[in-house]
Ligand SMILES: NC(=O)c1ccc[n+]([C@@H]2O[C@H](COP(=O)([O-])OP(=O)(O)OC[C@H]3O[C@@H](n4cnc5c(N)ncnc54)[C@H](O)[C@@H]3O)[C@@H](O)[C@H]2O)c1
């Protein structure tokens with residue numbers, strides 16, 4: 001039997017099987033094949049026309065739906081941006097109000113700062129010191145936390161030590177400059193906050209001595225445990241510092257010796273939220289993962305981090321543990337060259353939520369947020385919007401939204417460019433896109449990105465944050481992401497550029513090639 005529209009395979013046994021089950025088909029089987037085809041010719045053509053009409057209608061509906069989704073995305077992105085701005089402004093206002101209450105004579109100058117009067121910005125205010133002498137708080141080439149910290153309310157907890165004050169300075173090509181200093185970085189009570197991002201070399205100078213250090217260890221490492229105990233003894237005996245460790249580390253230390261009774265920790269995870277108000281300096285003992293862990297503990301401002309390398313790669317860990325005493329000695333004296341590593345603030349927005357504000361806690365990432373297909377074998381289908389514009393639909397294994405610090409991590413493996421960590425920007429890197437023309441992008445730091453799992457997606461997507469905390473994104477859910485106002489200040493061994501270049505040379509053997517010899521053909 002030849003193939004035809006009713007029986008494309010031409011398989012007669014199949015059609016006879018159908019006859020038994022289906023009276024409609026069996027009535028057609030009484031006609032000869034040609035007659036059946038003639039009979040069906042005109043209705044099938046008609047139904048083809050209907051199909052064409054129907055598919056055109058579907059296309060129009062899809063277009064309209066895309067428009068609606070774009071409108072919704074743009075409204076939600078705008079709402080997220082306004083929420084971020086509102087929260088930032090509110091925090092600042094509360095801090096200013098606190099200060100005004102505790103120090104009403106500063107009202108005029110603070111008002112100038114509040115209203116961004118550039119003429120008044122560089123100098124915060126002067127205040128009589130304990131000897132009655134006038135003391136300038138903020139010197140010419142930087143901003144300092146001196147006054148802010150000195151004015152802080154006395155803490156009810158007698159064990160609490162006030163945070164050390166410090167001054168931030170930055171320079172361009174070796175020259176110090178205080179231009180834009182209040183636009184770029186500000187801090188209240190010793191917490192660093194960025195209003196805009198700086199691309200200059202930044203140096204931190206202590207105004208008073210650091211007194212409290214938090215040490216974070218990579219787990220399950222004997223060498224880290226030994227180094228940590230040794231470092232704590234030295235910091236206590238030689239530097240008279242207060243020391244915090246994680247509860248698990250304190251247990252290990254006490255098992256070793258009751259000498260470590262003085263080491264402080266926390267019993268309730270809520271106390272972690274207040275750590276930034278107590279800690280002057282964070283020391284990490286591990287690899288890049290421990291720096292990511294340290295950053296994740298601070299949901300707002302982050303104290304300066306000194307990362308010691310006890311891992312295999314160490315892009316963010318420039319300090320060698322062998323000479324930790326000299327390193328810490330010089331860091332505690334200052335000044336320290338620092339890299340302000342920008343973070344991304346991510347919100348998962350559930351379609352079931354009635355509005356943006358019903359969604360879960362925002363998540364901060366230092367490297368990247370990844371949206372991938374998880375265990376599903378289907379292509380991801382992710383609609384991406386940047387501010388109010390449709391960017392593209394990602395069809396492939398997924399998408400990485402990375403900071404410039406994370407550009408040497410997962411994004412690099414997916415074909416993204418390596419970017420100096422001090423460059424402000426968001427990397428938009430597809431993972432195995434099923435399209436030859438999908439090249440990675442680098443977007444400016446001020447944009448809000450939205451990645452939406454469309455309702456017609458064949459499977460859910462999965463978001464993970466610095467390689468952790470996987471969350472399912474069901475069809476209709478979205479992830480909104482923008483640059484966070486709280487960078488992670490990490491101490492540099494030399495400076496941010498030297499450290500970055502050293503890490504790509506040593507860590508990745510970047511552009512390593514034998515030099516061509518002079519011995520050979522050359523231009524005459
Ligand atoms: N295919 C990949 O390259 C791949 C896959 C998954 C996760 N990752 C990365 O691992 C990170 C989590 O790190 P972890 O230590 O918790 O997990 P991990 O122990 O699996 O280590 C992953 C590796 O990434 C390196 N790394 C981390 N941050 C880096 C950075 N900013 N620059 C260069 N290398 C970096 C680490 O040194 C480590 O060698 C994620 O944020 C992601 O960037 C990479």
Ligand SMILES: Nc1ncnc2c1ncn2[C@@H]1O[C@H](COP(=O)(O)OP(=O)(O)OP(=O)(O)O)[C@@H](O)[C@H]1O
Nearest residue numbers: 216217218219286287288289290293311312313314
């Ligand atoms: N204090 C900590 N508590 C819990 N987990 C931690 C802590 N510090 C690090 N981790 C986790 O342990 C894992 C390994 O840490 P890290 O990358 O520092 O060491 P590593 O794997 O030996 O280094 P490298 O990746 O350079 O070889 C990471 O996933 C990190 O998130």
